[in-house]
Amino acid sequence: MAEIQMALDSLDFDATMALAEQVAPYVDILEIGTPCIKYNGLKLVKALKAAHPDKKILVDLKTMDAGEYEATPFFEAGGDITTVLGASDMATMKGVIKAANANNGEAQIDLIGVEDKAAVAKDAATNGAHIIGVHTGLDAQAAGQTPFEDLKTITGLGLNVKVSVAGGINKDTIQSCVQAGAAIVVVGAAIYGAPSPAESAKELRALVDAA
Numbered sequence: 001m002a003e004i005q006m007a008l009d010s011l012d013f014d015a016t017m018a019l020a021e022q023v024a025p026y027v028d029i030l031e032i033g034t035p036c037i038k039y040n041g042l043k044l045v046k047a048l049k050a051a052h053p054d055k056k057i058l059v060d061l062k063t064m065d066a067g068e069y070e071a072t073p074f075f076e077a078g079g080d081i082t083t084v085l086g087a088s089d090m091a092t093m094k095g096v097i098k099a100a101n102a103n104n105g106e107a108q109i110d111l112i113g114v115e116d117k118a119a120v121a122k123d124a125a126t127n128g129a130h131i132i133g134v135h136t137g138l139d140a141q142a143a144g145q146t147p148f149e150d151l152k153t154i155t156g157l158g159l160n161v162k163v164s165v166a167g168g169i170n171k172d173t174i175q176s177c178v179q180a181g182a183a184i185v186v187v188g189a190a191i192y193g194a195p196s197p198a199e200s201a202k203e204l205r206a207l208v209d210a211a
C-alpha cells in the first residue's frame with residue numbers, strides 16, 4: 001500500500017500544527033517543508049512528533065554538506081526521515097544515511113536538479129539510501145515541468161529502495177503515480193490550497209487505496 005506524505009509548506013508555526021491536525025487522519029507522513037523547517041527549527045519537529053506520535057515525520061532539510069552533523073539533531077528531535085540532495089557529494093549522502101541508521105530513521109535522496117538521476121539513484125541505493133525522491137520543485141513546476149517521466153525511469157531501475165514522488169501531485173495524477181511504482185506520494189498545494197484540506201486529504205486517501 002502506498003503512503004501519502006503531506007507537505008506542510010507554511011512558515012507559520014501555529015498554522016502548520018493546525019493543518020497537520022486536520023490532515024493527519026488521512027496521511028502517513030507529515031513533511032516539514034524546507035522553508036518551514038528553516039523558519040521554525042527543531043522546536044517544530046518536537047511539537048509535531050509529540051502531537052502525532054503515530055505518524056512518520058519527514059524533515060525536508062535538503063542537506064548539501066555536513067550530512068551526519070546536520071541530520072543528527074533532527075532525528076534526535078523526533079524526525080523519522082530527513083532529506084539530502086542527490087546533487088551533494090556521496091560522502092554527504094553517506095553521512096545522512098549513517099545518522100538515519102543510528103536513530104532507526106531513513107535517509108531520502110532528493111533528485112531535484114540532478115542531471116543523471118538514474119546514476120545518482122543507483123549509487124545512493126548501493127550506499128544504503130532508504131528512499132529515492134523523484135522531485136520537481138516549485139520553481140520548476142512554475143516553468144511547466146512535472147515528475148512523471150522521471151518517476152517511471154527511477155522505478156524502472158528496480159532498485160531495492162522505496163521511491164517517493166513529489167511535484168504538483170493532485171487527485172488527477174495520484175493514482176498513476178502509485179501505478180508507476182511510487183511507494184510514497186507527496187502532496188502539498190493540492191491539499192493546503194483546497195477549500196477543505198481535510199476533505200482533499202480524505203479524497204486522496206481513497207484514490208491511493210483504490211489504485
Ligand SMILES: O=C(CO)[C@H](O)[C@H](O)COP(=O)(O)O
Nearest residue numbers: 007166167168169187188189
Ligand atoms: O518539497 C517541496 C518543494 O521543494 C514541496 O513540499 C513538494 O514539491 C510538495 O508540494 P507540491 O505538491 O505543492 O508540489
